[in-house]
Each structure stands twice: as C-alpha cells, then as structure tokens.
Amino acid sequence: xxxxxxxxxxxxxxxxxxxxxxxxxxxxxxxxxxxxxxxxxxxxxxxxxxxxxxxxxxxxxxxxxxxxxxxxxxxxxxxxxxxxxxxxxxxxxxxxxxxxxxxxxxxxxxxxxxxxxxxxxxxxxxxxx
Amino acid sequence: xxxxxxxxxxxxxxxxxxxxxxxxxxxxxxxxxxxxxxxxxxxxxxxxxxxxxxxxxxxxxxxxxxxxxxxxxxxxxxxxxxxxxxxxxxxxxxxxxxxxxxxxxxxxxxxxxxxxxxxxxxxxxxxxxxx
Numbered sequence: 033x034x035x036x037x038x039x040x041x042x043x044x045x046x047x048x049x050x051x052x053x054x055x056x057x058x059x060x061x062x063x064x065x066x067x068x069x070x071x072x073x074x075x076x077x078x079x080x081x082x083x084x085x086x087x088x089x090x091x092x093x094x095x096x097x098x099x100x101x102x103x104x105x106x107x108x109x110x111x112x113x114x115x116x117x118x119x120x121x122x123x124x125x126x127x128x129x130x131x132x133x134x135x136x137x138x139x140x141x142x143x144x145x146x147x148x149x150x151x152x153x154x155x156x157x158x159x160x161x
Numbered sequence: 162x163x164x165x166x167x168x169x170x171x172x173x174x175x176x177x178x179x180x181x182x183x184x185x186x187x188x189x190x191x192x193x194x195x196x197x198x199x200x201x202x203x204x205x206x207x208x209x210x211x212x213x214x215x216x217x218x219x220x221x222x223x224x225x226x227x228x229x230x231x232x233x234x235x236x237x238x239x240x241x242x243x244x245x246x247x248x249x250x251x252x253x254x255x256x257x258x259x260x261x262x263x264x265x266x267x268x269x270x271x272x273x274x275x276x277x278x279x280x281x282x283x284x285x286x287x288x289x290x291x292x
Contacts, residue, residue: 034241034291036267047268053261054271058241060291061193065242068272115274146250146275156244156272 034060040101041074049077064102069095069155084121084152088128104159109138113156115145164192171229174205190292195235199287215252218284219259239291240269246285250275
C-alpha cells in the first residue's frame with residue numbers, strides 16, 4: 033500500500049509551481065518518504081534564497097507542515113540526508129539543525145552537492161508514519 | 162524479530178555487480194521494501210556502458226529499472242522514493258521531461274541533486290519500492 037501525501041499548503045506543490053514530476057511525500061510500509069525539501073514560500077511557492085541558515089529555517093518550517101499533514105512530526109524523523117553547497121558551512125548547518133531535532137535526533141548524513149536554482153541546502157528525509 | 166533480507170538477481174545484462182565489477186547487489190529486499198542500487202545507463206542486451214545525453218541515459222535507466230522491478234515482483238507504480246543524481250543541475254529539465262513519461266500518477270517522492278558521477282555519465286538513479 034502506497035499513498036501520496038498532498039501538499040499541506042498551495043506553495044508546497046512543486047508539481048504545480050515547477051513542473052517537477054513528484055509527490056510531496058509518499059507513505060508506505062509505516063514510513064513517510066519526503067521529496068527533497070527546498071526553501072520555498074509555503075503559500076506562494078516562490079523560492080526563498082538566502083543564507084544557509086535562513087534556507088534551513090524555511091525548510092524545517094515546511095517540513096513540519098508536511099510531516100504534520102501526513103500524521104507525523106519532526107520528532108518522528110528517522111533519517112536525514114542534508115545536501116549542502118559547501119562543507120565549509122557544516123557548523124552553520126549544525127547550529128540551526130539542532131533547534132529542530134532536540135530530542136533523539138535522527139540518523140543523518142551530510143554531503144556537498146548542487147541543488148536546483150542555486151539553493152544552499154536541501155533536506156531529503158524519511159520519517160516514521 | 163528479524164525481517165527477511167533477500168538479494169534478488171536482476172535480468173541478465175542488468176546486473177551491475179557482474180557487468181561493472183561492483184561489490185554491490187542491484188536489488189535487495191528488506192522487509193516490505195526493495196532497495197535498488199544507483200543505476201547508470203547500461204545496454205541490457207550486452208551489459209555494456211551506454212553513456213549518452215541526459216535524456217537518453219534517463220530513458221535507458223528507467224526502462225531497465227521497470228524491467229528489473231517487474232522481474233522482482235514489483236513495478237514502477239510501487240516505487241515510493243527516487244533519488245536522481247545528475248552531472249549538472251542545468252540538465253534537470255530534460256531529465257524531468259523524460260522521467261515524467263515513466264511514472265504513473267501520483268508519482269513517487271523524489272530528490273534531485275548534482276554530483277560528480279563515474280565514467281562520464283550524466284545520470285544516476287536509485288530508488289526504493291514496495292516489494
């Protein structure tokens with residue numbers, strides 16, 4: 033059984049705003065698989081370029097909306113892949129990241145990669161349903 | 162309680178472990194899920210590398226993926242998550258155009274990023290599906 037999770041707000045539907053052939057998240061086998069999360073205005077879908085810190089805040093706010101709409105939450109994250117544009121910002125990532133995963137943080141891997149539209153960070157996550 | 166873990170043999174020609182000499186299984190079932198290794202464009206008839214454009218590599222990889230999943234008892238409409246690695250994010254649009262023709266509605270969750278890929282490939286795709 034595989035169920036697509038609809039975007040919790042109009043801005044978070046990447047298919048509508050950017051033509052990406054993807055569902056915001058899929059629930060299957062007791063897990064929720066989210067599409068790569070990017071800093072997007074949750075109402076308008078506009079890109080919110082900024083510093084790695086501001087982009088990460090925006091992503092976590094959006095992730096909270098998406099996971100809660102799917103009946104999960106940030107506390108139920110299982111695994112996170114953090115793709116950042118430059119490993120020199122690793123400590124910057126950790127400072128903002130810590131605020132959102134206070135209790136028993138999920139497994140995590142961080143690496144450098146290029147994300148769309150020059151964003152500085154993208155989070156690829158799996159949560160418990 | 163431990164869950165079942167099974168290494169599944171992909172159809173001949175699509176077994177990267179054999180064709181490219183990698184210490185990896187192409188498909189592994191764990192519990193309810195089927196985990197597929199990062200796939201690159203390989204000619205299913207010969208098992209040889211078939212690098213090309215982002216569009217041609219995407220088409221070949223997803224064609225091969227569909228065959229592999231079906232041989233393993235799964236299918237493209239049971240895919241839950243796809244990770245697409247591109248040589249350049251400038252080629253995300255041609256990838257997405259081809260990609261959209263392979264997955265039914267609603268499509269799987271997906272993450273796209275650019276990374277340095279081996280052997281001059283433009284595209285690598287890994288996925289998780291329901292078994």
